[in-house]
Amino acid sequence: MTAAHRKNRQRKGLMLRRNIVVTIMLACFVVILVRAYRLQVTESERLTGLALTEYSRKVTLLPRRGDIVDRRDRILASSVEVYSLYAEPRLIKEPKPIAAKLASLLNLDYLDTLEKLSSGKGFVWIKRKLPPHQKAEVLELNCRALGFLPESKRIYPNRDLAAHMLGFVGLDGNGLEGLELQYDQTLSGEKGHFQVYKDRLGRTVYRHGSPERFEYEGHRLVLTLDKTIQYRLENALRKAVIEQNATSGLAVMMDPWTGDVLAMSVQPSYDPNFFWKYSAARRRNRAVVDCFEPGSTMKVFTALLALENNLIRLDEPVYCENGNFRVGRHVVHDTHRYGWLTLPRIIQVSSNIGALKVGMRMEKAMLYDGLRRFRFGDLTGIDLPGETRGLLRGVTGWAEIDFAAICFGQGLSISPIQQISALSTIANGGLLVHPRVAKRVEDAHGNVIRRFESKPSQRVVSKKSTRLLTKMLKKVVESGGTGSSAALDGYSVAGKTGTAQKVDSKTRTYSKHTYVSSFMGFFPADKPAVVLLVMIDEPQKAVYGGLVAAPVFKTIAEQVIPYMGIKPDEVYLARKDIDSAAARPDEEPLESYASPIGEESEDPGVMPNLIGLDARSALNTLGNRKLDVKLIGSGIVVNQDPPPGACLESKQVSRLILGKE
Amino acid sequence: MILLILVTLLSAAFANVWLSQQCRFLTYEISKLENSIRQERETSLRLEVETASLKSLTRIERIAMNQLELSTPTPEQIIELP
Numbered sequence: 001m002t003a004a005h006r007k008n009r010q011r012k013g014l015m016l017r018r019n020i021v022v023t024i025m026l027a028c029f030v031v032i033l034v035r036a037y038r039l040q041v042t043e044s045e046r047l048t049g050l051a052l053t054e055y056s057r058k059v060t061l062l063p064r065r066g067d068i069v070d071r072r073d074r075i076l077a078s079s080v081e082v083y084s085l086y087a088e089p090r091l092i093k094e095p096k097p098i099a100a101k102l103a104s105l106l107n108l109d110y111l112d113t114l115e116k117l118s119s120g121k122g123f124v125w126i127k128r129k130l131p132p133h134q135k136a137e138v139l140e141l142n143c144r145a146l147g148f149l150p151e152s153k154r155i156y157p158n159r160d161l162a163a164h165m166l167g168f169v170g171l172d173g174n175g176l177e178g179l180e181l182q183y184d185q186t187l188s189g190e191k192g193h194f195q196v197y198k199d200r201l202g203r204t205v206y207r208h209g210s211p212e213r214f215e216y217e218g219h220r221l222v223l224t225l226d227k228t229i230q231y232r233l234e235n236a237l238r239k240a241v242i243e244q245n246a247t248s249g250l251a252v253m254m255d256p257w258t259g260d261v262l263a264m265s266v267q268p269s270y271d272p273n274f275f276w277k278y279s280a281a282r283r284r285n286r287a288v289v290d291c292f293e294p295g296s297t298m299k300v301f302t303a304l305l306a307l308e309n310n311l312i313r314l315d316e317p318v319y320c321e322n323g324n325f326r327v328g329r330h331v332v333h334d335t336h337r338y339g340w341l342t343l344p345r346i347i348q349v350s351s352n353i354g355a356l357k358v359g360m361r362m363e364k365a366m367l368y369d370g371l372r373r374f375r376f377g378d379l380t381g382i383d384l385p386g387e388t389r390g391l392l393r394g395v396t397g398w399a400e401i402d403f404a405a406i407c408f409g410q411g412l413s414i415s416p417i418q419q420i421s422a423l424s425t426i427a428n429g430g431l432l433v434h435p436r437v438a439k440r441v442e443d444a445h446g447n448v449i450r451r452f453e454s455k456p457s458q459r460v461v462s463k464k465s466t467r468l469l470t471k472m473l474k475k476v477v478e479s480g481g482t483g484s485s486a487a488l489d490g491y492s493v494a495g496k497t498g499t500a501q502k503v504d505s506k507t508r509t510y511s512k513h514t515y516v517s518s519f520m521g522f523f524p525a526d527k528p529a530v531v532l533l534v535m536i537d538e539p540q541k542a543v544y545g546g547l548v549a550a551p552v553f554k555t556i557a558e559q560v561i562p563y564m565g566i567k568p569d570e571v572y573l574a575r576k577d578i579d580s581a582a583a584r585p586d587e588e589p590l591e592s593y594a595s596p597i598g599e600e601s602e603d604p605g606v607m608p609n610l611i612g613l614d615a616r617s618a619l620n621t622l623g624n625r626k627l628d629v630k631l632i633g634s635g636i637v638v639n640q641d642p643p644p645g646a647c648l649e650s651k652q653v654s655r656l657i658l659g660k661e
Numbered sequence: 662m663i664l665l666i667l668v669t670l671l672s673a674a675f676a677n678v679w680l681s682q683q684c685r686f687l688t689y690e691i692s693k694l695e696n697s698i699r700q701e702r703e704t705s706l707r708l709e710v711e712t713a714s715l716k717s718l719t720r721i722e723r724i725a726m727n728q729l730e731l732s733t734p735t736p737e738q739i740i741e742l743p
């Protein structure tokens with residue numbers, strides 16, 4: 001073989017190897033290209049997504065439930081972040097020692113804890129909402145299978161104060177009762193989300209779109225309620241319920257001009273921090289969801305409607321049948337035997353027969369429509385859940401006795417909130433008010449989101465009629481009236497007592513042993529600042545509203561007057577000045593509406609007011625009037641016939657009933 | 662010329678790495694501060710609730726009556742200041 005031939009063969013071999021290498025490299029390049037194409041183009045989205053899950057994470061911000069505060073911004077309900085302990089039983093090889101430690105640290109049942117830790121599940125709750133010191137103690141165990149999740153815990157720092165209005169939230173933070181339920185959506189807020197990118201140690205290296213706090217957190221609810229007034233009202237009511245050994249009691253205080261509920265309490269109350277320890281009956285806001293027969297307090301509305309329809313004059317006597325009056329097959333009684341009484345006296349002494357005689361001057365439909373105007377049998381629209389309409393049957397269902405009974409407060413049921421709203425109408429001169437508890441909603445920065453304005457008031461009765469009625473109601477609280485225990489020094493009070501028999505569920509008749517005693521009123525009577533209703537259910541020591549509820553009204557009023565800065569009556573102030581200067585003894589009468597007790601009417605043709613005088617003084621007052629006076633009983637004059645202000649005829653028979661007031 | 666371009670490119674690359682690093686450190690810092698703010702805020706809320714709890718009228722009245730031996734004033738004892 002020649003050298004040239006050998007060289008030629010070597011070159012061919014080289015070429016072959018080069019071609020093989022090039023081919024292999026080309027093949028590799030093609031493979032890489034195809035792979036790169038698949039990675040970068042075909043599977044790009046899937047792979048990008050996979051990569052993102054490795055280094056990015058969606059963070060969820062749990063909303064903090066908004067605070068509930070009173071009208072002076074004092075906290076009534078708030079939320080704090082707490083931690084709940086969970087376990088991952090799959091990761092636990094020896095559950096017994098961990099269960100023993102957890103049980104002793106967290107006061108848990110050992111066997112229950114052991115069962116949870118041995119379940120082999122991926123996730124179990126061990127204990128929800130731990131106090132901070134317990135969290136620290138669990139962390140010291142340094143157990144990889146235990147972890148904490150943040151949660152929000154609702155706290156009511158004033159414990160049972162205003163509990164029935166506030167309500168409470170469940171374990172998962174949802175409102176279950178009261179305002180917590182009514183405004184659940186407003187208070188709870190929405191979860192906030194944003195994206196973060198993490199490094200290999202889990203530290204955040206970049207964040208995207210973190211929301212502002214006010215965008216996701218729950219709103220703050222500002223109430224019309226005043227914490228101090230609420231506290232004073234609750235204290236007085238609680239004492240009365242205990243003293244009277246009553247089943248329960250409730251009281252509501254309202255601004256008669258705006259419908260703002262200043263305080264509302266049901267006693268005995270409960271602590272919403274531990275709501276599960278109390279029965280559902282005890283947690284019920286009876287001022288809104290329950291209805292009662294109003295009893296004599298209803299006479300106020302009967303009288304008002306009669307006045308409004310010009311069916312009675314103030315000086316017109318009504319014969320009260322000496323305490324017994326037959327209506328169909330039924331006999332209506334009065335607690336005292338009254339003869340002739342004027343409307344103011346009917347209200348003052350709370351005569352059932354007088355009220356029904358006045359009320360029955362109306363047509364049934366007229367009375368029904370009038371009561372409906374006060375929203376009896378309808379919702380007041382208060383922003384609390386479960387409001388009852390009460391029970392006011394249609395006119396077609398009224399028998400004669402029903403018609404009569406409704407006039408003095410039996411045969412219909414109304415809720416306390418309906419009652420106090422209707423009383424506000426009298427206090428403010430005839431305008432219907434819409435009760436409200438929430439005043440405004442604010443975001444986390446304090447910006448007002450929503451304002452609950454007082455709804456425009458609608459006129460229900462004339463100002464003149466309410467003025468006349470107010471004067472009558474003032475008499476109720478004066479000496480000789482059923483509500484004299486509610487009288488305040490320096491402040492005129494207009495009010496009405498109520499003593500309603502309860503229906504015995506077994507016999508389905510009115511019980512002779514169980515009563516609801518109530519007193520409703522407003523003060524100062526001529527410029528009302530507040531209306532207040534007090535009801536005591538089944539008092540044991542006394543039954544009359546004037547003896548049971550009126551003193552509670554007085555106690556509450558005396559405590560809130562200095563706090564609210566309500567000024568005494570001008571007449572009182574003037575009188576005080578005169579007294580202090582030892583001025584003339586024959587001072588002016590406090591009001592010109594009716595003859596004050598015992599004051600002689602100068603007109604010999606008119607019967608003077610003798611109520612409250614002893615027999616001698618009464619006869620002296622009658623003076624030269626040509627009357628045939630008959631004195632019945634002994635003591636002071638408790639009733640008279642003809643009534644004060646009645647026109648006298650010559651040699652008319654006059655009966656003065658004497659007794660102990 | 663080529664050397665100048667190379668140096669410029671290298672400097673730009675280093676600057677980029679340095680800036681990314683700074684950015685990362687700052688984000689760590691922001692994260693820490695945000696956590697700290699969150700914790701402080703929680704503490705503040707907790708303290709607010711505790712204050713509200715201490716301001717409970719029942720508690721204040723109990724202390725006033727039992728410890729300080731105060732009593733509710735009668736209307737005559739109340740003097741309104743102008």
